[in-house]
Amino acid sequence: MLDLILQQTINAVALGGTYALLALGLAIVFSIMGMINFAHGELMTISGYTLMYCGLAGVPFVISAPLAILAAAGAAVMMERVAFRPVRNASAATMLVTSFAVAAILQILFQNLIAKRSKPVMIPDVLSESIAFGDFLIGINKLLAIATTIAMLLFLNWFLKRTDVGIAMRAAAEDFPIAQLMGVQANAVIAGAFALSGMLAGVAAVLWVSQRASVDPLMGFVPVLKAFIAAILGGLGSLTGAVAGGFMLGFIEIYLTAFLPEHLLEFKEPIGLGIVVLMLLWRPNGLIPAAAIGSQKV
Amino acid sequence: MLKVSGLKVAYGAVEAVRGVDLDVEQGELVALLGANGAGKSSTLNALVGLSPLKAGRIEFLSEDIAKLPTEVLVRRGITLSPEGRRIFASLSVAENLRLGAYGRAERDQLDEAYDQVFALFPILKERETQLAGTLSGGQQQMLAIGRALMIGPKLLLLDEPSLGLAPQIVETIFELISALRDRGITILMVEQNVAMSLDIVDRGYVMAGGEIVAAGSAQELKASNVVENAYLGTG
Numbered sequence: 001m002l003d004l005i006l007q008q009t010i011n012a013v014a015l016g017g018t019y020a021l022l023a024l025g026l027a028i029v030f031s032i033m034g035m036i037n038f039a040h041g042e043l044m045t046i047s048g049y050t051l052m053y054c055g056l057a058g059v060p061f062v063i064s065a066p067l068a069i070l071a072a073a074g075a076a077v078m079m080e081r082v083a084f085r086p087v088r089n090a091s092a093a094t095m096l097v098t099s100f101a102v103a104a105i106l107q108i109l110f111q112n113l114i115a116k117r118s119k120p121v122m123i124p125d126v127l128s129e130s131i132a133f134g135d136f137l138i139g140i141n142k143l144l145a146i147a148t149t150i151a152m153l154l155f156l157n158w159f160l161k162r163t164d165v166g167i168a169m170r171a172a173a174e175d176f177p178i179a180q181l182m183g184v185q186a187n188a189v190i191a192g193a194f195a196l197s198g199m200l201a202g203v204a205a206v207l208w209v210s211q212r213a214s215v216d217p218l219m220g221f222v223p224v225l226k227a228f229i230a231a232i233l234g235g236l237g238s239l240t241g242a243v244a245g246g247f248m249l250g251f252i253e254i255y256l257t258a259f260l261p262e263h264l265l266e267f268k269e270p271i272g273l274g275i276v277v278l279m280l281l282w283r284p285n286g287l288i289p290a291a292a293i294g295s296q297k298v
Numbered sequence: 299m300l301k302v303s304g305l306k307v308a309y310g311a312v313e314a315v316r317g318v319d320l321d322v323e324q325g326e327l328v329a330l331l332g333a334n335g336a337g338k339s340s341t342l343n344a345l346v347g348l349s350p351l352k353a354g355r356i357e358f359l360s361e362d363i364a365k366l367p368t369e370v371l372v373r374r375g376i377t378l379s380p381e382g383r384r385i386f387a388s389l390s391v392a393e394n395l396r397l398g399a400y401g402r403a404e405r406d407q408l409d410e411a412y413d414q415v416f417a418l419f420p421i422l423k424e425r426e427t428q429l430a431g432t433l434s435g436g437q438q439q440m441l442a443i444g445r446a447l448m449i450g451p452k453l454l455l456l457d458e459p460s461l462g463l464a465p466q467i468v469e470t471i472f473e474l475i476s477a478l479r480d481r482g483i484t485i486l487m488v489e490q491n492v493a494m495s496l497d498i499v500d501r502g503y504v505m506a507g508g509e510i511v512a513a514g515s516a517q518e519l520k521a522s523n524v525v526e527n528a529y530l531g532t533g
Contacts, residue, residue: 164396164400167393167396167397168397168400170388170389170393171386171393171397174386174387174388175384175386177348177368178384178386179386180367180369181346181348181369181377181380182372182397182398182400182401182445182449183369183372183373183402183449184369184397184401185369
């Protein structure tokens with residue numbers, strides 16, 4: 001029993017970490033622009049297809065993975081430049097609908113230009129192997145996911161606290177006009193936020209695909225929906241909250257799958273969401289709410 | 299140094315400033331006085347592009363800056379310590395100051411800028427790692443002014459530096475403002491505390507209903523009753 005708990009905890013940390021990275025990407029953009037980017041999932045899909053094409057071209061995984069992350073970051077910056085900059089000062093609803101439109105357009109492009117169905121992605125064999133720790137086995141892909149999540153969280157913490165651009169992003173999230181008064185360029189800081197969120201989506205996509213070895217046009221939809229739930233659960237706009245919400249959701253899902261009695265298993269999604277709703281009833285602003293909800297946005 | 303003419307600010311259909319002319323010479327400390335809602339803050343904010351400018355010309359160092367965005371103005375040497383302080387509460391004191399220097403091109407002068415601010419406000423040095431939101435009101439005001447000084451401004455705009463502070467702290471802040479002028483920083487400030495302002499400024503403008511209703515040296519304004527009238531709404 002203890003082994004099983006330990007095993008499932010590792011699975012939960014691996015899955016929760018991926019949710020946390022995605023939720024962080026949503027939260028970074030939201031905290032600065034006041035917009036939920038529903039096209040975040042399509043950034044993941046772009047990463048997935050980059051991995052697929054690299055695999056077909058025989059590019060080794062150690063090179064294709066950074067390329068896939070770069071592709072998502074680049075796509076995020078382009079998305080901002082083309083679609084979101086023109087509606088930057090519009091209402092939250094306008095921005096939200098714009099992001100839905102971007103997501104829909106990209107999904108249709110994937111379906112028509114690449115493939116309607118799921119395509120296999122070549123993943124190095126070593127990722128599907130396991131390492132034995134005493135009595136139980138841990139998948140290398142799980143270890144990779146956990147290690148990558150930790151590395152990304154440390155990087156992000158360093159970036160936001162130690163670099164000028166990172167500090168400017170936090171300031172812009174709190175009071176955009178005053179950040180501009182300090183000389184922070186709106187375009188630069190918003191483009192930076194998108195690049196960062198795209199990078200996080202790219203990393204999450206590499207981890208996601210390396211567990212599943214396939215990519216389809218709607219690949220990003222479900223994980224980003226989960227990440228959105230995680231971001232709300234953690235406290236929308238709060239970065240620490242996004243991480244907490246991501247891990248929490250990972251734990252809820254994995255533990256329910258592992259420990260629910262068999263006849264209840266098909267209800268695991270509604271039960272999981274029910275737990276989320278209960279937690280939100282208990283803490284309506286999320287686990288770790290953002291300091292300045294509803295502060296002035298650009 | 300600063301020459302404003304025909305400045306108008308409008309929020310939608312509401313005109314808050316209706317044609318203001320004022321100028322500030324190099325090295326001067328000038329006050330913009332008037333009752334609540336006279337349009338003082340709107341005027342100051344318009345100078346740095348933070349309130350919607352409807353018409354007018356703003357000349358700074360003989361250049362028209364009226365259409366320049368806020369983020370560029372600070373690089374020209376004009377900055378504002380805003381009303382209500384608006385420090386970044388979730389950032390540390392040191393991070394607030396670091397942001398103050400964000401637009402500063404001469405990165406080698408940063409240490410000097412920190413030293414200067416810490417010399418003026420030793421308490422900020424003590425509280426360097428503390429979150430700015432946890433400072434007292436007076437300390438937050440010092441941080442707001444210190445943050446504005448980090449850029450090495452040629453013209454410093456101060457919006458209600460004494461608002462909401464205890465009387466003793468107000469005195470300290472006013473002493474600091476005249477110390478800044480003595481260091482050669484040109485200052486235009488908006489204040490509600492008329493008596494104390496007139497004790498330290500060179501000149502003053504009095505606003506009412508979005509217009510300048512009186513102007514003159516500190517002595518002239520002290521001697522006349524235009525300021526009182528402006529506050530009572532009879533000017």
